Amino acid sequence: MHKKPVVVAVALVVLLMVVAASPLFAAGRAETAAVRDTLTIAIGAEPESLDPVKMTSAPAATVGEHVVERLIYMEEDGSLTPMLATSWEANADSTVWTFQIRRGVTFHDGAPLNAEAVRMNLARFVDPNVGAAYAFLLGSVQDIRATGEYTLQISLAQPFAPILSHLSHSFIGIVSPNQIRGLAADGTFENPIGTGPYVMERWRRGDSIRLRVNEDYWGATPQIPNLVFNFIPEESARIVALETGEADAIMAVPPQDVARLQADPNIDVVFQTSVRTIYISFNNIRDPFTDRRVRHALNYAVDKQAIVDSIFEGSGFVADAPVVDAVFGHTSVGPYQYNPARARQLLAEAGYPDGFSMTLHHPTGRYPLDATVAQAVQSMLAEVGVNARLETREWSSYLQFTAQPPAQAEYDTFMLGWGTVTLDSDYGLYALLHTRQWNPSGNNRGFYSNERVDELLDAARIETSPDRRRSMYHEAIQLIWDDAPWIFLYNAAQINAVRTDVQGLIHHPLENLSAWEASFR
Amino acid sequence: MYQYIARRLMLTIPVVFGVSIIVFSIIRLIPGDPARAIAGVNATPQFIEQVRVRYLLDQPLYVQYGRFLTDFMRGELGNSIFSGRPVTTEIGERFPRTLLLATVSLVIATMLGVTAGIVSATRRNSLFDNASMLVALVGVAAPVFWMALMLQLLFAVQLRILPATGIGTLRHIVLPSITLGTASAALMARITRSSMLDVLRQDFITTARAKGLNERLVVYKHALKNALIPVVTVLGLQFGILLGGAVLTETVFAWPGVGRLLVDAILRRDYPIVQGTVMLLALLFVLINLVVDIVYAFLDPRIHYQAGSGE
Numbered sequence: 001m002h003k004k005p006v007v008v009a010v011a012l013v014v015l016l017m018v019v020a021a022s023p024l025f026a027a028g029r030a031e032t033a034a035v036r037d038t039l040t041i042a043i044g045a046e047p048e049s050l051d052p053v054k055m056t057s058a059p060a061a062t063v064g065e066h067v068v069e070r071l072i073y074m075e076e077d078g079s080l081t082p083m084l085a086t087s088w089e090a091n092a093d094s095t096v097w098t099f100q101i102r103r104g105v106t107f108h109d110g111a112p113l114n115a116e117a118v119r120m121n122l123a124r125f126v127d128p129n130v131g132a133a134y135a136f137l138l139g140s141v142q143d144i145r146a147t148g149e150y151t152l153q154i155s156l157a158q159p160f161a162p163i164l165s166h167l168s169h170s171f172i173g174i175v176s177p178n179q180i181r182g183l184a185a186d187g188t189f190e191n192p193i194g195t196g197p198y199v200m201e202r203w204r205r206g207d208s209i210r211l212r213v214n215e216d217y218w219g220a221t222p223q224i225p226n227l228v229f230n231f232i233p234e235e236s237a238r239i240v241a242l243e244t245g246e247a248d249a250i251m252a253v254p255p256q257d258v259a260r261l262q263a264d265p266n267i268d269v270v271f272q273t274s275v276r277t278i279y280i281s282f283n284n285i286r287d288p289f290t291d292r293r294v295r296h297a298l299n300y301a302v303d304k305q306a307i308v309d310s311i312f313e314g315s316g317f318v319a320d321a322p323v324v325d326a327v328f329g330h331t332s333v334g335p336y337q338y339n340p341a342r343a344r345q346l347l348a349e350a351g352y353p354d355g356f357s358m359t360l361h362h363p364t365g366r367y368p369l370d371a372t373v374a375q376a377v378q379s380m381l382a383e384v385g386v387n388a389r390l391e392t393r394e395w396s397s398y399l400q401f402t403a404q405p406p407a408q409a410e411y412d413t414f415m416l417g418w419g420t421v422t423l424d425s426d427y428g429l430y431a432l433l434h435t436r437q438w439n440p441s442g443n444n445r446g447f448y449s450n451e452r453v454d455e456l457l458d459a460a461r462i463e464t465s466p467d468r469r470r471s472m473y474h475e476a477i478q479l480i481w482d483d484a485p486w487i488f489l490y491n492a493a494q495i496n497a498v499r500t501d502v503q504g505l506i507h508h509p510l511e512n513l514s515a516w517e518a519s520f521r
Numbered sequence: 522m523y524q525y526i527a528r529r530l531m532l533t534i535p536v537v538f539g540v541s542i543i544v545f546s547i548i549r550l551i552p553g554d555p556a557r558a559i560a561g562v563n564a565t566p567q568f569i570e571q572v573r574v575r576y577l578l579d580q581p582l583y584v585q586y587g588r589f590l591t592d593f594m595r596g597e598l599g600n601s602i603f604s605g606r607p608v609t610t611e612i613g614e615r616f617p618r619t620l621l622l623a624t625v626s627l628v629i630a631t632m633l634g635v636t637a638g639i640v641s642a643t644r645r646n647s648l649f650d651n652a653s654m655l656v657a658l659v660g661v662a663a664p665v666f667w668m669a670l671m672l673q674l675l676f677a678v679q680l681r682i683l684p685a686t687g688i689g690t691l692r693h694i695v696l697p698s699i700t701l702g703t704a705s706a707a708l709m710a711r712i713t714r715s716s717m718l719d720v721l722r723q724d725f726i727t728t729a730r731a732k733g734l735n736e737r738l739v740v741y742k743h744a745l746k747n748a749l750i751p752v753v754t755v756l757g758l759q760f761g762i763l764l765g766g767a768v769l770t771e772t773v774f775a776w777p778g779v780g781r782l783l784v785d786a787i788l789r790r791d792y793p794i795v796q797g798t799v800m801l802l803a804l805l806f807v808l809i810n811l812v813v814d815i816v817y818a819f820l821d822p823r824i825h826y827q828a829g830s831g832e
Contacts, residue, residue, distance in 0.1 A: 056563075134563070205777060396552070442565075
């Protein structure tokens, strides 16, 4: 008599399972049609926007560059090749650049690409009322003018050598003039209309962005008709999605899961260098870090190779300069070989035979295994008598905490990363190490200052000869390395994973994953 | 009754007002600023200044709050600092998904929980009773995160019968709703059981039995209706919790609901989104409680709501 509720409950559960498993609802992502026409890439974060003036993150760049193109494209090796501009030249003192715009290109809405369309986009990007976060990339631009149907002229206030690599930045995309004409200064749009190999189809907020192939693409038309980016924030869920085939490729595999994925015969793990270097900066104007011997000692005390080998399972590289080796101007000047005896000796010479105590601030969860690295550094420093107290903060507070002006800066050392996304030393060195960039006017959070380095960085900004620029950066990098304003740690590797039946994905050092050359095996 | 409802609705105004002050100040008191959260290490001083001016962050707190309040009265919640889209659009897109997930979870929880609770109570100390209460204990205690991953491993990776992440089909809702509903089901089972046991011990049940009513009638007509009052309370509260507290489930299953929107917004210091979402959730919580109170009146004829009487 009382059995009924049990029976009902069991029946309901069974029914639920049956419904769930029934082919009636088999329209999910896991199922693949007979003809595969959709490539699915799972990424960890949703783009904030695909409007170029609103873009700030790597996920936005990865999705956006399939739809919207730039004047210049940066290849994986850092070389610059024509994209929407077919050629460019500068006047004698490199203050006026003339670009030939590609002919016969139309936007996804049918509008023709011409110099005026490009001008409108660039003008919007630098308009202070629009307030693009990355407007500083074109900071020295004085005037942008369409001098012919397909000729664009950019005038600079002063020569700015990295202008071309800056124009290749993913955020300086060119969208249809129809989309921005009449838009208010703070206006924005959701689905960009570009000239790229894929066209926006649907953005389901929080879930996915769906693109379809642009049949009229000016370049080689991609082979895969549909491209879907799924946003799966949780790392383990991203891996599950790849294992089940719900995703064909995933980005940002945690190093500790690499072995598990490598054991799966259907999955390839791809290691690619990244442009991001991770360092621990000293507060260079605070004792005892004003003493170069102390800074050297701490560099010798940290076993970078052990961090790369044991924490990152061998992915990543020990930093041998303040910028990664793909960057223009890089020269290999390091590393400080692990040598605790030398560290102790230097500390003794500096007057700290018994070491000292300091704080080490680090983010948690911002960079792969950042907190683990901080702990490893802590124990290595303890070996030479330096007692580092670890302090962490949530990312937004952390950024603000490390951005205080010199008098208010309350930190001894802090861990941070920097991606030189233009692959030019100017972007990596000027912002972080020039004296004019001290907090709060820039990103020199460790208050490093060296007059000669400042001179070189200033001169290299306006020098037009690549050879002379390169040698200026070589000299600056050597000086910075000898001054050791940071504990130079490692260059992060990016780890992606792809199902073996997909080929042709481009794993770009800029942390973009591009699918326009991809196909199914 | 209508007067009572009207009065209760009026009472939501001070509650929402209070919530608005709290959420408005707390989110601004924690360190960090939106411009830095958006542009990261690359944020230039110019950009930080621009964002501060555009979103009035350079103004004193009371000026900001006054502006927020007048906008709110007009139904204006402003734009997300992060995406530039209207807050109402952002929430409007995600709320239905959270509502769907919470509703399905609650249905599952109620069906399983109440059924198990009744059976356990009527067969106290039986094998079923002990087993289901043990399961309920585990269900309450098991971390949502662990539960979610185990379900994914079993049904998505091993058996391959359900998708692990995303939305779109009915199949997508199965794992998240079971994950989310489990703890509520367990809680509901325990409450139903103890409430039922209480009622079954009361005199009127003895009377009912004494006058020869059959046991089934006693349990389902006389006892159950009385035992359900605490269950309805918990049900209402659980619904509120499921709406606002599905953050972990939404994250693991990549379910794009309002919980994840809120957490992301807090991390990015996207003040307008945080304010809008918390206000919405607070309002819902108040309304759900009102509905629960009204349902009481139907369940228990002794409860009357009249103007002037206390609530």
